[in-house]
Amino acid sequence: MQDATDVAVQLLGKEIVRKFDDGTELRLTITETEVYRGEEDLGCHASKGRTPRTEVMYWEGGYIYVYLVYGMYWLLNFVTGPEAHPQAVLIRATDKADGPGKTGKILKLDKSFYGEDLTSSERLFVDDTGKKNITYSRHPRVGIDYAGPKWSKILWRFKTDY
Numbered sequence: 001m002q003d004a005t006d007v008a009v010q011l012l013g014k015e016i017v018r019k020f021d022d023g024t025e026l027r028l029t030i031t032e033t034e035v036y037r038g039e040e041d042l043g044c045h046a047s048k049g050r051t052p053r054t055e056v057m058y059w060e061g062g063y064i065y066v067y068l069v070y071g072m073y074w075l076l077n078f079v080t081g082p083e084a085h086p087q088a089v090l091i092r093a094t095d096k097a098d099g100p101g102k103t104g105k106i107l108k109l110d111k112s113f114y115g116e117d118l119t120s121s122e123r124l125f126v127d128d129t130g131k132k133n134i135t136y137s138r139h140p141r142v143g144i145d146y147a148g149p150k151w152s153k154i155l156w157r158f159k160t161d162y
Contacts, residue, residue, distance in 0.1 A: 001061035004080040004087035008033040013131040028094035035156035043144035043151045046086035057086035064116040073101030074109035135161040
């Protein structure tokens, strides 16, 4: 497994493929990602330890971590890293959805995706588009001022330059 900071950059330009029950398929190109890495990261849900909500973050990388915010938006994260070291990459934006809440909404996510294996899922997976040399910029993470300046200002948000 790989560190979330590496995976976050590698995901830029790749496609999230969502296959719906009616047979239709939606492809979204990932344009922005954000890293949450370990119990020491005060912006990470795992900073409070292992809980039913964060359990999947402690698994070996390759699983889906979704959680509900504001009672209406399911946010999509991909677990990375080795077992017992909680790391995840939040999908912040795509070519068709600007923002993590909008991304979850267009993908029609719900709690049933929690813990799904990205390597074997037939309804949600990542496809390599073959795009190489994606240029990107680094930025502070969004909405975690509560974590203090060390963690809120770290440049763990990555945006494509297109």
